[in-house]
Ligand code: PEP
């Protein structure tokens with residue numbers, strides 16, 4: 001990596017067997033990675049998935065710590081996990097996105113951490129794009145007396161088709177940075193991208209945006225992984241990625257204008273995605289009208305839509321002229337697309 005290696009935490013989504021854990025860890029150690037991650041308890045969205053090896057995997061992490069000198073990290077979601085992980089000497093505990101979304105669970109974890117100032121805690125963003133929920137979780141952990149804490153941006157669940165597994169919504173971690181300039185904020189490109197090919201571009205973007213480090217899933221045999229197979233890279237692939245990443249000087253994430261511009265970019269990105277979705281629904285309606293021999297333009301419906309949108313826009317503080325211009329342009333394009341469907345084929 002040009003310009004000096006930022007903090008890199010790497011390791012498998014899950015510790016599956018002793019040999020997989022060890023083989024991955026040794027390869028990472030050899031390439032200079034200092035912090036090893038592996039999930040022991042896996043909160044899965046759907047029942048029936050691989051839920052981690054549980055307590056049985058803790059000795060494998062202990063062995064990695066002993067034999068490689070790396071710090072070891074795992075996810076905790078309950079008080080029992082915290083006790084077991086601390087007992088096993090795990091150096092870094094992270095709170096996963098599904099847990100951060102639940103204030104009761106985070107408070108229980110915080111209470112269990114009282115008096116354990118030696119531990120480092122990473123707080124991933126909640127699954128939903130809610131900065132306050134993320135900040136609240138961080139405050140609960142800080143309230144327990146934990147002093148070594150970092151936030152991890154892993155993207156947000158969103159409905160509909162997206163390029164990435166979890167929508168990055170960069171403006172949210174950027175706002176966190178603006179509010180807490182001294183806090184370490186890491187980026188997890190694996191859970192944002194969801195695919196091997198996205199790890200490098202997302203990592204580069206994160207470094208360019210001034211994130212303090214990366215958490216990347218890495219497995220000695222990704223295609224056989226029991227969880228998150230598509231997004232894990234081999235240690236060799238990770239090495240090539242890290243070698244190619246460029247660390248540029250300057251921290252645009254702290255730059256007020258840069259932050260605001262990023263928010264504009266995010267808004268435009270959302271606007272275009274919504275417009276594309278609207279046009280696709282409109283084309284479906286066009287096919288329905290064609291099949292049922294209905295007119296493309298239905299004035300009563302148009303009047304009603306415009307009336308409702310104007311009222312809604314006024315509530316949002318948008319001017320009448322602007323709203324009319326935009327809504328008319330959108331409507332005209334919808335009509336054009338539906339007429340195209342009628343005239344072609
Ligand atoms: C993980 O790091 O393997 C994990 C489950 O992450 P997240 O909580 O971000 O989904």
Ligand code: MN
Nearest residue numbers: 013217227228
């Ligand atoms: Mn994972």
